[in-house]
Amino acid sequence: MKIKNEFINKILLLLTGNSLAQLILFASSPILTRIYTPEDFGVFSTYTSLLAILMSFASLCLEKAIPLEKKHSNTVHLMYISIFTIAVVCILNIGLGFLNLSLFRLYGIEASIMNDLLLSIGLFFAGIYQVMSYWMLKEDKFKGITHSKLLQSISNVISQFSLISINHVTPGIGLIAGDMIGRAITLVYIWRYFLKQMHWPKVNYRRIGYLLKKYEKFAKYSTWSTLLSSLSLQIIFLLLMRLYGPDVTGHFSMATKTIGLPISLLGASISTVFYAEVAKSISNEPGRVLHLYKSIITKTAMLGVPLMAILAWIAPGLFSFVFGEEWRVSGEYVTLMSFMFISQVIVMPVSQILFLIKKQRTQLLWDVSRMLLSSSGVLVIFFSGASAEAAILYFSICMGASYYFFALLGYRAIHSIDREDNLKK
Secondary structure (H helix, E strand, O other): OHHHHHHHHHHHHHHHHHHHHHHHHHHHHHHHHHHOOHHHHHHHHHHHHHHHHHHHHHOOOHHHHHHHOOOHHHHHHHHHHHHHHHHHHHHHHHHHHHOOOOHHHHHOOOOOHHHHHHHHHHHHHHHHHHHHHHHHHHOOOHHHHHHHHHHHHHHHHHHHHHHHHHOOOOOOHHHHHHHHHHHHHHHHHHHHHHHHHOOOOOOOHHHHHHHHHHOHHHHHHHHHHHHHHHHHHHHHHHHHHHHHOHHHHHHHHHHHHHHHHHHHHHHHHHHHHHHHHHHHHOOOOHHHHHHHHHHHHHHHHHHHHHHHHHHHHHHHHHHHHHHOHHHHHHHHHHHHOHHHHHHHHHHHHHOOHHHHOOOHHHHHHHHHHHHHHHHHHHHHHHHOOOOHHHHHHHHHHHHHHHHHHHHHHHHHHHHHHHHHHHHHO
16 A cells, blocks of 8 residues: 555656646747747747657667666666767767758758757757656656756746747747757756766776666667657658648647647656556566556546547637637647547556566567558558548547557566466466
8 A cells, every 4th residue: 555655646746747837838828829820830840859759769768777777887877878879969960950961851841050959959958858867767756857847848938938039030940949948957957956966987888888788678679669659759740741831730739739748748747657666566576567557547548538538529619719710720630639649648658668578679560560550641641632631630540549559568568477477486
């Protein structure tokens, strides 16, 4: 009972902080949507999409091994490796910008070198924050994570409001720069926290080699799996931008931001605690992990299904009322994506399970199939002459079905471990 209460308390702590952070972003949205255009949000969604894709592999996923490592020196060296590889990716991205090979061009955007610089700086800040978060997760420092999320939301909103005057330079630049500043302020806060709490040993290259060997599956499989997982979620922005233009992408971005972000925060709040609990219990108490897995899926389904059904019904009118009539289309997109949103509510809290039980190959195969099915289907719909709404509906159905299949894979994998443990006993 004590363990259960501690688990719930940790979730409530993270959920409260994340909810406040989301409330700040949501409260600012009706004003931002009136001072920035759908085109601005389309460009900003391109930035956040590229940021998510680059973050998925920049650290070689070695930060995910931090909660699994027992020795302090090994933990710190995993952080050293991750920070170094993130810096390398940032430098390479700036180099591409100077060579006139900007990644923004993949989305059909003629970006200036300023876009690439902001993307690299944002990636550096976001990547290091992600690495630090896993150490705080390992040490059960959930208050620090909660405060940092809240600080980031406040900083983002203030910065994006303040930088509207520079938006004439290029579409969306005010939103992008505001996001980058928010991440910088958050990193300063969490870095000061580290300086007070942690001892930093000198770099030991032999230890680095040892850790790269020990966690080579994270680099070999998890990196590709995480990249493909990110691409599965972000490729829709690329396809919509290239096939249907920035206005459609902007409306789609607003829909996913307004509805998807609260779902992500709820999922992240539970997932963060779930990750820590599974890392501690999977080798000794797989039965407890299986019970926790089923319990989370059942309870999130009971909460999420009725709420999302109501939201799908009222979304068009709600978006029109809150953000302005121009954004009613975003509400219609929410209705089309309701099946995907429901599946995310249910499955995202346990979405790291295959990493934790070292089923990286299974995760990789799932991510590959999901990306191929979702992207190829959208392309077929476009070339058949169908509308953006048809493409978005297909994407929702494909993604939703993939999440439910993932839940089944996770259940079978944990059940297999539990059965083997019972046979040993």
